[in-house]
Amino acid sequence: GAGVSQSPRYKVAKRGQDVALRCDPISGHVSLFWYQQALGQGPEFLTYFQNEAQLDKSGLPSDRFFAERPEGSVSTLKIQRTQQEDSAVYLCASSLVLVDRGQYNEQFFGPGTRLTVL
Amino acid sequence: GQQVMQIPQYQHVQEGEDFTTYCNSSTTLSNIQWYKQRPGGHPVFLIQLVKSGEVKKQKRLTFQFGEAKKNSSLHITATQTTDVGTYFCAGMEGYNFNKFYFGSGTKLNVKP
Numbered sequence A: 001g002a003g004v005s006q007s008p009r010y011k012v013a014k015r016g017q018d019v020a021l022r023c024d025p026i027s028g029h030v031s032l033f034w035y036q037q038a039l040g041q042g043p044e045f046l047t048y049f050q051n052e053a054q055l056d057k058s059g060l061p062s063d064r065f066f067a068e069r070p071e072g073s074v075s076t077l078k079i080q081r082t083q084q085e086d087s088a089v090y091l092c093a094s095s096l097v098l099v100d101r102g103q104y105n106e107q108f109f110g111p112g113t114r115l116t117v118l
Numbered sequence B: 001g002q003q004v005m006q007i008p009q010y011q012h013v014q015e016g017e018d019f020t021t022y023c024n025s026s027t028t029l030s031n032i033q034w035y036k037q038r039p040g041g042h043p044v045f046l047i048q049l050v051k052s053g054e055v056k057k058q059k060r061l062t063f064q065f066g067e068a069k070k071n072s073s074l075h076i077t078a079t080q081t082t083d084v085g086t087y088f089c090a091g092m093e094g095y096n097f098n099k100f101y102f103g104s105g106t107k108l109n110v111k112p
Helices: none
Strands: A005-007 A010-013 A019-024 A031-037 A044-050 A053-056 A065-068 A075-079 A088-095 A113-117 B004-007 B010-014 B019-025 B031-037 B044-049 B055-058 B061-065 B071-076 B085-092 B100-102 B106-111
Touching: A005 A088, A010 A019, A019 A088, A019 A113, A031 A075, A044 A065, A044 A075, A044 B100, A075 A088, B004 B085, B010 B019, B019 B085, B019 B106, B031 B071, B044 B055, B044 B061, B071 B085
Parallel strands: A010 A113, B010 B106
Antiparallel strands: A005 A019, A019 A075, A031 A044, A031 A088, A044 A053, A065 A075, A088 A113, B004 B019, B019 B071, B031 B044, B031 B085, B055 B061, B061 B071, B085 B100, B085 B106
């Protein structure tokens, strides 16, 4: 079946521009995560959705970052007034199960959007 | 705050040699996951460990979760060129299942 898809795959923005990154999770997956991955580093947590509810946004680096998942499916990560330090790969991941200790909650990652801010 | 450290950063081995990467957390984890990321690719789930002292095997890969649930390791026996990639651990604190802290990864290169 289809995996997690993200678009665009590559985005070049001029400093100060707004960008919107889209994530289509696997159908039926309750949990959705956004991560930021700098070159040579591990993914860094940005935010988490459980269906349409944004339960944790503690990883968003500034108020220029905003994420939404209005219908509990597709999610959009928006970055306003982009800065050079925003250049990174933005990964989206979805997970089927909700929450319970010990339950398997494998994250399925999308291919990522590589954002370059000039 | 929560930190997950991973060592070594790089490992170069000859095909057939063994490989181990270690993950250490500053706090107790509720569970830990391991992912593999091929060059140019995205992280792919390998395994999840939940119980203290848990050991799981997948063919040539052996995963361990420490007794104190603060450290974990991934050991590959007799590496192959297909093992090339970066291995990440991702730890979760508490049982909210909403925030994973990824290590910085160990990049494995296997020479044929």
